[in-house]
Amino acid sequence: MRITFLGHAGFAVETAGALVVMDPWLTPQGAFDSAWMQLPRNHHLAPRVKELLETPGKERFLYISHEHKDHFDPEFLATIAKRDFTVLVPKFRRSELRDIFEKYGCKRVIACEDSREIPIKGGYIKLFVSEQGTNRDSSVMVRGDGQCFLNINDCKMHDRLVRVIAEEGPIDVFSAQFSGAIWHPTCYEYPEAQYSAISLKKRDSKFEAVARALEVVQPRAYIAAAGPAAFLDPALFHLNFQDVNIFPRAPVLFSYLEKRMPTLPTRYLEPMPGDVLDAGSLEFVSQVPERVTTENFKEYLHTYAKDMAYVFRERRRNLMREEVDEIHGRLRTELQRKLDLLDLHDRVGMPFYVELTEAPTRLLRVDFKARRVDEVTEMRDKSRYAMKVSASDIVRVLDRKLNWEDFLLSFRLRLSRNPDVYEPVLHGFLGVEVEDIREFCDGIRATEAQKERTVVEAGGKRFTIQRFCPHQGADLAEGWVEEGRYVVCPRHRWQFDLQNGGACKTNNSTLCAEPAADKPEKVERGGDKAPADKVPAVDKAPVEPPRV
Structure with a gap:
């Protein structure tokens, strides 16, 4: 299996019998009204990706994880002339994504239910679908040539990883989002100190989610992808250089992981667009000569902004x-x-x-x-x-x-x-x-209707709580306890205070926590691990699954 990094969350995975192109975001216009641009730039790969999808031989698949335009790039996809490949999309309740591809003129469109397998020569492709209300996303696994690649990109499926790994077996290469992709606190009018404090907390929360995913998945290699974009609009350019925000680069994540899990054998990789990884040897078959480093990052961004300045000149106009x-x-x-x-x-x-x-x-x-x-x-x-x-x-x-x-x-x-x-x-x-x-x-209303309860131990006491997070229904049986009192949701890392009835620190929701009757047997506890700097001391008490 060879994995070519296409930039951002994009990959081209080649096995002996199949090609899977994942989330190619290649248009020079970027995404979100050109506010986000690919970092590092990857526009030069568009001809190569078109060639891969248009060349007969292997069975070819295009996988689009969800509707966000840094994953679903209609401008680039419109440039592909020969479309005799299969498109894989998640089967969401809202059919917009599959409706678009039904009109696209490809060989066929497969709208995949959660955990559906698509057989390929010597293996399979499997999609995992996550849908909570209007929050729609998916992740993909490719198994072939004796190796396995799991790419969860932005998908909030951290509460499912234990079950997925138990069912699927060892993962060679794993990729998951590590950078923020939300407008809070970026767009909020906070004093600078408060903005930095909120950003740091959210950044480390995202890092901790990656760390816990790696502890569960135990991959041989982790690819840092779906990372920060470049903000080249003059009104947004300062975001690239803030001391602390929710858009860290991979070296900051790696530093966190090395402190948090010093003995984890997983290799941490930060490829450039165009780099090709052999999933068996974990060696790069080829690497592009131009690299973005901590030392040249500022110069790289200024040159990039100068090259793309025409985009922002063209979108400005005064209104009558x-x-x-x-x-x-x-x-x-x-x-x-x-x-x-x-x-x-x-x-x-x-x-x-x-x-x-x-x-x-x-x-x-x-x-x-x-x-x-x-x-x-x-x-x-x-x-x-x-x-x-x-x-x-x-x-x-x-x-x-x-x-x-x-x-x-x-x-x-x-x-x-x-x-x-x-x-x-x-x-x-x-x-x-x-x-x-x-x-x-x-x-x-559907989330609120889930009344199943489970048991958690924290600070030497036992509590019964609602099993499913009131925010978007994540399974708190896969959550954890911090500081001896806070149950943490594994999907968005919301904290619920067991010493205050299970009230949420983020808003006014609650887990309706109540003291549980003592039991003679001991609750199994996970092994303690040294936290990284600025992360609260973690009581690794697991949340028990409910009793039937």
Whole structure:
């Protein structure tokens, strides 16, 4: 098995009988309205990937993990002329991804249910599908030539890895996201010290998720992929050089892992786009001459930004007053449409304000309780959520050139909230498409309907808790305990305080923790491991599976 790194989360995996191209993101226009660019740049690989997919011989597959445009690149895929290959996509409840490929003109499209195997000569491809409400993702495994590659990219399936490895056996090469891909705290108006503290906590939480995945998977090699993008828009360029943010590069992760797990035999690899790894020997068959290093990173980014400056010149334009007024009215209509479909509107206890930078005295105020969107001259509520955005950016959402989540990931907005508490319904209202609002509400209710309980030991005491995380339903039987009191969700690392009834530190959700009756037998505990710097001391007590 040979694995060619295509940049970001992209790979081309070749076995004796098959080729699998995974998430090729190669367009020079980047993603999320060009806010994200590939790092390192990989546009030069587009002809090579087209050649691989167009050349007959082996059975050829194109795998797209989910709809985010740093994984699903329609601009690049449109350039492929000969499409006699099979497309593999996860079978989500929303059929948009497979509908797109049904019209693409390829050999066939296979929409895979969770854990479906696609046989290939000497092995198989298997997809793992994760869908919680409107959060849709998947991961892929390729087994062939006596080796196995598991690529979970961005997929939040950490609570499933124990079962997957038990069923699938040894993994040679493993890849998982290690860098942030969210607009918090990047777009929030925090003081610098608070921004750094939040970023550091989120960064180390992501690193810890990778560390725990490696402890479970025990691969021979880990490829650092789905890492940070390059932010080349002049308004975002500073993000590349912040001392602390949620976009670390691979050497920072490796330093963490070496301190956290000094005896783990796994090799840590940071390939450049175009490097080819032999999965058997774990040696690079070929490596490209240009390397991005800690020493040349700053110079590399400045050159890259200069080369791509034309992209951002072309997207700028000044709006006339009449255009701003029209966009303002269309935005108000869009927000009202969302609100009309938001069945859980009465759960949101604060209003949401939207300010167009071109019309600062004409704020839109979304009143969730009254289910109204009104125009006001100023923010009059102390408790509120607020967004500031330019009309020239938000109109691209209204014109359906990008969806709401893509817009949020463009980072071309400023957000604030008081109190500084994550409100899932409001968050969903902002990020979900109009047509997905009802499904979003149904997903929350379905998660809340899971009442199964399990037992956890912490600080020498035993508690019964809800087994499934109230956020997105992760199985807390695969969670862990930190500082002798906090149950940690394995999917998003939310902490629930057992000494405070299982209340969440992130928002007001709870696991409804209660003291459990003592039992004579001892609860099995995992081995303690030295934590990395800045990570809380970890009590490795596992959460027990429920008793039948």
